[in-house]
Amino acid sequence: MQFFLDTANLEDIKKYFEWGALDGVTTNPSLIAKEGVSLEKRIKEIAEVVDGPISTEVVSTDAAGMIEEARKFAKWHKNIVVKIPMIEEGVKALKILSAEGIKTNVTLVFSSGQAIIAAKNGATYLSPFVGRLDDISEDGMALIHEIVTIYKNYDYKTKVLAASIRHPRHVIESAQLGADVATIPPAIFEKLIKHPLTDKGLKAFLDDWEKVKKLQV
Numbered sequence: 001m002q003f004f005l006d007t008a009n010l011e012d013i014k015k016y017f018e019w020g021a022l023d024g025v026t027t028n029p030s031l032i033a034k035e036g037v038s039l040e041k042r043i044k045e046i047a048e049v050v051d052g053p054i055s056t057e058v059v060s061t062d063a064a065g066m067i068e069e070a071r072k073f074a075k076w077h078k079n080i081v082v083k084i085p086m087i088e089e090g091v092k093a094l095k096i097l098s099a100e101g102i103k104t105n106v107t108l109v110f111s112s113g114q115a116i117i118a119a120k121n122g123a124t125y126l127s128p129f130v131g132r133l134d135d136i137s138e139d140g141m142a143l144i145h146e147i148v149t150i151y152k153n154y155d156y157k158t159k160v161l162a163a164s165i166r167h168p169r170h171v172i173e174s175a176q177l178g179a180d181v182a183t184i185p186p187a188i189f190e191k192l193i194k195h196p197l198t199d200k201g202l203k204a205f206l207d208d209w210e211k212v213k214k215l216q217v
């Protein structure tokens, strides 16, 4: 399973990529807006740090505009993956971008019907938003399960990228269900590593070691 970091914050990207286990980055317009820097500058800065897929989202809502943005992004760096919203115009753009070999991440996905259409149009990644479904009392993980099953049934090559992750269980359950990727906010990546019993156990070992040290000649 691949892990992407879901942030546009360069300090966080530098910090957490040093820990290993991360394979790429996803951004969206809201994450870029928090950074007070232009999209192009930030994406190029991320590309200097990260040797893996970097998702960059279009903001046009018509197919021609999306295609123009996507072609521009794809020239910034070989690792760029263009995020396309799952709307009718996005589907039209996706078909053309797939034919051109531009890597895509279909975003704002909330149903299996959307997932099938994206796969049939050659999406590289598909981002079902599990947290936002949970937020409205639906079942985000059930959607991951449905999509993974459907993609396996028909051998669709589109990778399932669990997005809108809210807590470590979303990551674990995505792994159990066979999602190809989870994109994880920095605070949740950190929570995946921490366990209170690890900290408690280490403290006990180190305290006991102090006693052993006193015995050494």
Ligand code: E4P
Residues within 6 Å of the ligand: 006, 026, 027, 028, 107, 127, 129, 131, 132, 163, 164, 165, 183
């Ligand atoms: C990533 O690609 C998505 O844009 C992101 O995971 C959305 O997360 P949110 O629902 O917490 O905004």
